Structure formats: structure tokens, C-alpha cells
Amino acid sequence: MGKQATEMLKGTLEGIVLAILSGRSAYGYEITAWLRDQGFSDIAEGTIYALLVRVEQRGLVDVEKVPSEKGPPRKVYSLNAQGREYLNEFWRTWSFLAERLEQLREGGG
Amino acid sequence: MGKQATEMLKGTLEGIVLAILSGRSAYGYEITAWLRDQGFSDIAEGTIYALLVRVEQRGLVDVEKVPSEKGPPRKVYSLNAQGREYLNEFWRTWSFLAERLEQLREGGG
DNA sequence: TACTGGTACATAGCAACACTGAGTACCTGA
DNA sequence: TCAGGTACTCAGTGTTGCTATGTACCAGTA
Numbered sequence: 001m002g003k004q005a006t007e008m009l010k011g012t013l014e015g016i017v018l019a020i021l022s023g024r025s026a027y028g029y030e031i032t033a034w035l036r037d038q039g040f041s042d043i044a045e046g047t048i049y050a051l052l053v054r055v056e057q058r059g060l061v062d063v064e065k066v067p068s069e070k071g072p073p074r075k076v077y078s079l080n081a082q083g084r085e086y087l088n089e090f091w092r093t094w095s096f097l098a099e100r101l102e103q104l105r106e107g108g109g
Numbered sequence: 110m111g112k113q114a115t116e117m118l119k120g121t122l123e124g125i126v127l128a129i130l131s132g133r134s135a136y137g138y139e140i141t142a143w144l145r146d147q148g149f150s151d152i153a154e155g156t157i158y159a160l161l162v163r164v165e166q167r168g169l170v171d172v173e174k175v176p177s178e179k180g181p182p183r184k185v186y187s188l189n190a191q192g193r194e195y196l197n198e199f200w201r202t203w204s205f206l207a208e209r210l211e212q213l214r215e216g217g218g
Numbered sequence: 219t220a221c222t223g224g225t226a227c228a229t230a231g232c233a234a235c236a237c238t239g240a241g242t243a244c245c246t247g248a
Numbered sequence: 249t250c251a252g253g254t255a256c257t258c259a260g261t262g263t264t265g266c267t268a269t270g271t272a273c274c275a276g277t278a
Contacts, residue, residue: 004202007120007234010264011113012206019213029226038209047265049227054264071225071273091214093113097121098207100147104128105200116263119235138255156236158256163235180244180254 005042013043015090017051018079021061022087025078028052052077060086114151122152124199126160127188130170131196136183137161161186169195 020031032048052075055061060083064076079087129140141157161184164170169192173185188196 002198002202004120004124004199005206006265007123008202008206010119010235011116012210013265014116015113016210016213019210023216027226039205040209042266044266044268045227046229046267046269050229050265053228068225068273070275072227072271073273074226089111090113093111093117094210096148097114097117098210100149101121101125101128101203101207104125107132115236119264122236136255151237153237153239154256155238155258159236159258162257177244177255179246181242181256182244183255 009043012094013047014051014055015087015094017048018055018060018083018087018090021077021079022084025064025076027066027074027076029074055083058086059083118152121203122156123160123164124196124203126157127164127169127192127196127199130186130188131193134173134185134187136175136185138183164192167195168192 016035017031020026020034026034028045028049031052032043032045035043035048052061056063056077060080061077062080064078066074066076068074125144126140129135129143135143137158138154140161141152141154144152144157161170165172165186169189170186171189173187175183175185177183
């Protein structure tokens with residue numbers, strides 16, 4: 001992934017994280033590791049933590065502190081009702097964008 | 110399109126405009142009008158002009174000033190070789206992102 | 219004991235980008 | 249003369265992801 005990805009991730013990364021949380025609860029370190037596993041090799045740890053703070057402040061997720069066997073306590077996030085609504089809106093916006101881009105790619109402009 | 114679109118467009122809008130230019134030459138006002146026609150209702154004129162200045166400075170497009178019958182002269186942009194290369198890279202990054210998101214949407218996380 | 223390394227989170231400063239809002243300039247038609 | 253469509257420009261703002269650094273907990277090992 002190159003420099004273009006950095007800008008393209010803006011706005012999208014938030015949706016990605018919320019989509020992950022829609023399937024199961026997770027904590028920051030876990031999400032970062034999962035993303036890297038999926039090929040998002042350049043995603044910085046700090047980015048995910050900052051993102052999680054933002055979505056928490058907006059009331060899209062619930063948080064629970066859970067002790068870990070291997071280090072400091074984990075902050076486990078789960079998507080709440082408001083977050084699900086926001087995620088639906090995200091998918092609508094994404095679909096719109098993806099459709100337009102697919103048309104552009106096929107039509108060549 | 111809501112507020113989420115603003116952030117999601119970052120990085121993507123550039124690819125969209127370059128994709129348009131890969132099919133045919135165009136000028137700013139025309140591109141803005143076309144995008145609005147395609148449903149990108151909130152895209153500000155200033156945004157497109159600023160974007161065009163950026164891609165020009167990076168050497169991705171060639172510019173030609175053409176007189177208009179209806180107003181000030183048009184700055185007609187066309188994609189050059191370097192721009193095509195950059196656009197290919199854009200499509201690769203986009204494909205990567207789109208695949209991951211499609212998986213997430215289906216899998217639910 | 220001291221040190222390394224994995225786990226887990228936090229944050230200040232930076233760069234890039236889209237938006238807002240205002241402005242300039244050309245031309246036509248009422 | 250003035251409104252309105254065409255066409256481009258630019259300063260200032262907010263959001264976002266990245267960089268770099270720091271804190272803290274724990275296990276294994278030399």
C-alpha cells in the first residue's frame with residue numbers, strides 16, 4: 001500500500017473498525033493486529049487508538065475495561081444502537097461511492 | 110450524501126477526477142457539473158479547482174487554455190503518461206480497499 | 219537481579235485534503 | 249443597468265491518519 005492509501009483510508013477506516021465491531025467486541029491492540037493481518041500493513045497503532053477515542057466520544061460504541069493475562073487492562077469496545085445506525089449510513093455512502101467508481105473504471109470516464 | 114462522504118472522498122475524489130480525465134479532456138467547471146449530475150451533490154466548486162491545481166503541480170496532467178464563447182477562458186486538462194501510471198496505482202489501492210470492505214460487509218466482521 | 223520482548227494504551231505535533239465563503243472576470247438578455 | 253450563467257482563484261477552517269514517543273504490565277532468561 002502506498003501513499004494514496006493514507007488519504008483513501010480517511011473516513012473509510014472508521015467504517016472498517018465499526019464494521020469489525022458490528023460482528024464482535026474487540027480492543028485496540030486486537031483490531032490493529034487483525035488489520036495488519038488483512039494486509040493493512042502500514043496502519044499505525046496510534047491511529048486506531050485515536051479513532052476509538054473519537055467514536056467513543058461520539059457515543060457510537062460502549063466500552064468495558066477487562067483485565068488481561070499478558071499486560072495492562074484492555075479496553076473492549078462494542079457497537080451500540082447508535083453505532084449500528086451510523087454504520088448503516090456508512091454502508092450507504094460507501095455503496096454510492098463504489099458504484100460510481102466501478103462505472104468510471106469500466107467506462108474509462 | 111451526508112457528512113461521512115466528505116471524509117470518504119478524501120483521496121478518492123482525486124482518483125475520480127483522474128479517471129474522468131483518462132477518458133477525455135475536460136475543464137474544471139465541466140467536471141464539477143458532471144459530478145453533480147452523477148449525484149455528488151455537495152461537491153464544492155472550489156474543491157475541484159484546488160484538486161486540479163494539485164495534480165497539475167505534481168505533473169499528472171497537461172493543461173491548455175482554450176477560449177470560451179460563454180465566459181472566461183477554460184483551462185482544459187488531459188491526463189499524461191505519468192498521470193496514467195498514477196491512476197493505475199489508484200485503481201490497485203482502490204481494489205484492495207473495496208475487496209476488504211466487501212468481505213467485511215458480507216462477514217459482518 | 220537486570221534485561222529483553224510482547225502486550226496494551228495514550229498523546230502531542232504534522233501533513234493532506236475537502237469545505238466554506240468570498241472574490242474576480244467574461245458574456246448575454248431583460 | 250442589472251441579473252444570471254459561465255469559469256476560475258484563494259485564504260481560512262476542521263477532520264483525519266501518520267510519526268514519534270512515552271507509560272505500564274508481565275514472562276522468560278541469562
